[in-house]
Amino acid sequence: MPFLTEPEPERGASLAVMPGIRRIVANNPGPMTYFGTNTYLLDTADGVVVLDPGPADDHQHVGAILRHSGGQIAMILVSHTHHDHVGAVPALQQATGAPTVGFRNSAIADFDADVKLDHGGSIAGMVALHTPGHASDHLCFALPAASGERVLFSADHVMSWSTSIVSPPGGDMADYFASLKLLLDRDDDLYLPGHGPPLREPRALVREMLTHRMIREQAIAKKLKDGPFDTFAIMDALYSQLNPRLRKAAERNVLAHLLKMEAEGKAVREGELWRAV
Missing domain, CATH: 1.10.10.10 (Winged helix-like DNA-binding domain superfamily/Winged helix DNA-binding domain)
Structure with a gap:
């Protein structure tokens, strides 16, 4: 499959993705996380929206989020409750008081979103897509026509650098197949994944993943x-x-x-x- 690579990103830096969207890469590299978890900062009229604060054990990463957001965080979005995405939520919420947003049924006992979303729910100008498979509570977030492009924050459902693990019981292969087919029926121009670089013309890779x-x-x-x-x-x-x-x-x-x-x-x-x- 035509996976992408990138140079190791600068740690603690705010990396411009496109107007109004920045990325900070957590320092948790590994065979399952590539260079680390992508935390996205979205500039909105109400303040900065943070998507996936990263792992609990990277305190410098939380500091970078606060520094690059100016501490003015409107809400904390969680794509799914795997530890490398949700672990830093308590520290970031304690520092900012920002409400958390996630799927209505959390897959872990120690995270319960303040704002609960279902498939098709709207938040911060985006539409939530319930895409279970990698995780039962996995959400992608669709941002229509951002700077002329239809952007999907694809988290760990579809990544540019690797396929995703589907590990029962939280992972479900039938759900994974269905969620890939859901994305194939869409016309997004750009995926911003939970790990790795942005993915343009993503449907070709989604189709290959399903075939694989x-x-x-x-x-x-x-x-x-x-x-x-x-x-x-x-x-x-x-x-x-x-x-x-x-x-x-x-x-x-x-x-x-x-x-x-x-x-x-x-x-x-x-x-x-x-x-x-």
Whole structure:
């Protein structure tokens, strides 16, 4: 797939994305986060809106958000409740008193949004799209015709540098397929993801991601004909060339596929083993 790369961003800097939108990259690089979590600052008439404050353990990142926003934060948006996106919310809310905004049903016990959104809800001039799959409470935010371009904050549902992990129980492969198809029916010009650089002409990559998942599922179904196998054995056969640091995540993706296939009557569990129906 035609993934993008970028030079390592300057830490603590406010990086211009387009008029009224800036990005600060948290210092939490890793095999699942690329150079780190993207925090977006959106300039509005009511003040700065912060999307995804980042992880709890990066205090300098929170300081950078406060510095570059002038402390005038109108609200804190959360795309989903994975720790690298929501962890810094308490510190930022304590410093600013800004209300939090997220999906109506939080996936974690210690975050409950002050303003709860559902699919199609409006906030700060944007429309929320419920896009579960990577996370059950995942939201993308659509900003119509910003500077002539239709912008989607795609968070971790679609990233420019990698595919997303789908790890049950919070991750659901059937939901992921459906959410990718939802984006294919849209005509956004630019995605601003939760990790990695902006993605222009995004639908081509979304289409390839969906095709990739379908091919992966077909490979799992073929492997099961020689089964039964556990998830590790399937992962080991299908991801043999993968970076060892990503093999556990790949095994979680395999499980997500198997659960989808089980619900569709294509696979069945026998303890820790799986076989074709």
